Amino acid sequence: MFRLYHTSDLHNRSGFAPHIRAIRAAAPGFLIDCGDTLRGSQTVYHRHEPIIAEMNAAEYDLGVPGNREFHYLYPLMHARLEKIARPLICSNLVDTFRRPLPFAKEYCLPFDERRVVRFFGLLVEQYPLHSVWERLFGWRFLNPFEVAQKVAASVSPDEVLILLSHLGLEMDRRIAQAVPRINLILGGHSHDTLHEPEYVGDVAIVHAGPYGRYLSSTDIDFQGGSLRARVVQSSLIPLLPQAVAP
Numbered sequence: 001m002f003r004l005y006h007t008s009d010l011h012n013r014s015g016f017a018p019h020i021r022a023i024r025a026a027a028p029g030f031l032i033d034c035g036d037t038l039r040g041s042q043t044v045y046h047r048h049e050p051i052i053a054e055m056n057a058a059e060y061d062l063g064v065p066g067n068r069e070f071h072y073l074y075p076l077m078h079a080r081l082e083k084i085a086r087p088l089i090c091s092n093l094v095d096t097f098r099r100p101l102p103f104a105k106e107y108c109l110p111f112d113e114r115r116v117v118r119f120f121g122l123l124v125e126q127y128p129l130h131s132v133w134e135r136l137f138g139w140r141f142l143n144p145f146e147v148a149q150k151v152a153a154s155v156s157p158d159e160v161l162i163l164l165s166h167l168g169l170e171m172d173r174r175i176a177q178a179v180p181r182i183n184l185i186l187g188g189h190s191h192d193t194l195h196e197p198e199y200v201g202d203v204a205i206v207h208a209g210p211y212g213r214y215l216s217s218t219d220i221d222f223q224g225g226s227l228r229a230r231v232v233q234s235s236l237i238p239l240l241p242q243a244v245a246p
Contacts, residue, residue: 001221001232002111002160003029007239008188009036009066009210012051016212016239017058023215023237024059030109031059034188035066035123035166036210038080042067042126045076052083060086062107064121064164065093066189072126072137078102089121089164092147097138106151111229115222117160120151122175124167124189144171145178152181160220160229162186169194169207176200183229184220197234204231212240 005024007016010033024031037055040046063086071077074095081088081102088103095101107119125141127133134140144167155161161182165172168190176185177200185205193209197218208216214236220229 001219002117002229003027004032004162004184004186004216004218004220005029006032006034006186006206006216006218007208007212007214008034008166008186009191010051010055010212011036011068011210012039012049013212013240014050014054016215017054019239020058020215023217027217029217031061032119032164032186033060033063033086034164034186035064036068036188037063037066038068040068040071040080042070042072045071045073045080049080049083052085056085062086062119062164063088064166065090065103065123066166067124067126070123070126070139072133072139074099074138089119090123091120091151092122092125092142092144094140094142095138096134096140099138111160115158115160117162118151118155119162119164120148121164122147122167124171145175148175148179148182152179155181157227158222160184165189168192169198169205172205172207173198173200176203176205179203184218184231186216186218193236195236197231202228202230204234206234208236213238215239 218234
């Protein structure tokens with residue numbers, strides 16, 4: 001069995017790190033964030049982002065950048081992401097100027113002695129393909145459906161394929177419909193809170209909601225000799241019940 005914890009859309013909230021550490025001490029699991037943690041935005045850059053220290057203290061293992069982590073200017077995005085201790089993945093953002101990317105395309109972990117958990121990440125598109133903004137800044141947003149289909153076609157039948165999404169719930173539903181090979185989508189961006197997983201076919205979608213109110217806890221496993229991993233439990237754990245929208 002493989003346990004995952006996840007948050008999204010924290011928007012610079014604080015005070016959750018001790019609670020997350022206690023939860024993981026009692027029941028170890030892999031900790032993920034699905035973007036929009038920062039105060040800054042695509043155009044606003046803050047040299048100091050207090051949430052980074054909070055997340056480092058919580059010891060996150062992996063994340064996907066959201067539109068708050070993205071910046072139109074490469075030097076500012078690079079400076080922003082290099083302060084984040086956890087690895088970041090994004091599979092649908094490339095640099096046409098061929099500068100070193102401050103994130104990876106995918107991330108893999110062993111599930112057991114012979115099987116692998118593969119993570120890929122999708123960021124909501126900030127402007128259209130081949131737009132004037134792409135020519136100006138060098139960032140190219142690839143079609144998330146095409147990327148997801150390409151990744152799914154490359155995995156073996158018994159691999160666990162997990163999408164870390166900063167696309168929003170409606171897009172997650174459409175991705176799940178179009179790419180049924182995905183085992184699990186951990187999502188954010190739209191600020192939806194799902195108190196139990198939503199299924200599109202066999203694809204489970206989990207959204208923990210915004211502002212650190214909840215931490216999702218999801219277990220996946222292979223059952224009955226099946227080649228496909230399935231969610232065996234998923235729930236939301238309260239983190240910051242007092243957290244409110246700004």
